Amino acid sequence: MTDMTLEARGLRKRYGGNVAVDGLSFRVEPGKVTGFVGPNGAGKSTTLRMMLGLDRPDAGQALIGGRPYAELAEPLATVGALLDCESLHPGRRARDHLRWLAHYSGLPVRRADVVLDLVGLTSAARKRAGGFSLGMRQRLGIAAALLGDPPVLILDEPVNGLDPEGIQWIRGFLKSLASQGRTVLVSSHLMSELQDTADHLVVIGRGRLLADTDVGELLDEASGGRITLRTTQRAEAMTVLAGDDVAVAVTGADTLTVAGLSSEDIVARLGAHGVAFSELARHRATLEEAYMELTGSVGEFTAGAEAVR
Numbered sequence: 001m002t003d004m005t006l007e008a009r010g011l012r013k014r015y016g017g018n019v020a021v022d023g024l025s026f027r028v029e030p031g032k033v034t035g036f037v038g039p040n041g042a043g044k045s046t047t048l049r050m051m052l053g054l055d056r057p058d059a060g061q062a063l064i065g066g067r068p069y070a071e072l073a074e075p076l077a078t079v080g081a082l083l084d085c086e087s088l089h090p091g092r093r094a095r096d097h098l099r100w101l102a103h104y105s106g107l108p109v110r111r112a113d114v115v116l117d118l119v120g121l122t123s124a125a126r127k128r129a130g131g132f133s134l135g136m137r138q139r140l141g142i143a144a145a146l147l148g149d150p151p152v153l154i155l156d157e158p159v160n161g162l163d164p165e166g167i168q169w170i171r172g173f174l175k176s177l178a179s180q181g182r183t184v185l186v187s188s189h190l191m192s193e194l195q196d197t198a199d200h201l202v203v204i205g206r207g208r209l210l211a212d213t214d215v216g217e218l219l220d221e222a223s224g225g226r227i228t229l230r231t232t233q234r235a236e237a238m239t240v241l242a243g244d245d246v247a248v249a250v251t252g253a254d255t256l257t258v259a260g261l262s263s264e265d266i267v268a269r270l271g272a273h274g275v276a277f278s279e280l281a282r283h284r285a286t287l288e289e290a291y292m293e294l295t296g297s298v299g300e301f302t303a304g305a306e307a308v309r
């Protein structure tokens with residue numbers, strides 16, 4: 001298979017006086033789930049539309065396997081996309097919808113049953129889409145994206161509004177698609193939605209690149225040297241552990257997170273003062289914490305995300 005890297009090269013798009021995408025460059029590699037993150041209005045959908053040839057960049061290029069979408073020999077067998085499910089006809093049955101899509105796209109009609117099975121909708125194949133839950137509609141949308149068995153998948157906010165079971169399913173499914181060697185780009189306005197899913201992150205704000213980073217490295221760095229301590233004597237522990245180069249933060253009803261002391265030091269100090277504790281563990285940062293640390297004073301992401309809620 002040819003190299004199915006996705007690439008944004010200096011992408012720029014303006015709507016009237018509003019710059020939606022402002023000189024964006026990044027690469028999305030095969031075999032991984034890449035999260036495309038930024039607050040609402042950051043320019044994610046505009047970027048994805050440009051990649052899919054649905055919007056024309058004012059400058060720069062969006063490339064799929066080295067070519068613009070319009071120059072792909074077999075677009076549907078190259079890239080599948082989930083943008084929104086609004087176009088679903090409520091009276092049409094799931095299987096018929098996919099067979100119709102396949103037929104009109106010049107793909108084998110038998111692919112409909114294959115993709116229904118892949119997304120776990122076989123038992124609902126004869127149900128009308130109008131009666132589908134949001135989770136089922138998302139599965140049907142993903143099934144449609146997979147009709148051409150494409151090596152590249154682009155999904156815009158697939159988790160938005162789903163229940164925990166639906167979120168769990170999408171996470172596992174995206175990971176399995178990536179493990180087959182596919183290039184998977186998934187957008188979200190919430191960092192927490194990509195926890196345990198994304199291997200790599202491309203973070204944007206106001207149309208610009210804020211971070212392009214491996215998730216494992218990011219979490220290791222953010223977790224670095226901090227220790228979480230469980231104690232019912234929180235106040236006493238804080239007093240005993242306090243020091244010039246030590247930072248102690250309250251992170252739960254009976255948990256503290258300590259930076260600047262080794263676990264041996266913590267145990268010794270608590271022991272010497274008879275402060276009881278039940279658990280001591282290396283702190284594992286969440287994606288959201290890591291992001292805050294990464295961007296430091298760039299409050300834009302959080303501020304923007306708050307402002308639009």
Ligand code: ADP
Nearest residue numbers: 015018020038039040041042043044045046047
């Ligand atoms: P995101 O997907 O990150 O929420 P969008 O790409 O949808 O961001 O939007 C980026 C900016 O571009 C926003 O300010 C939005 O209002 C504007 N925008 C997006 N699409 C259009 C359009 N078709 N016409 C005018 N403005 C648009």
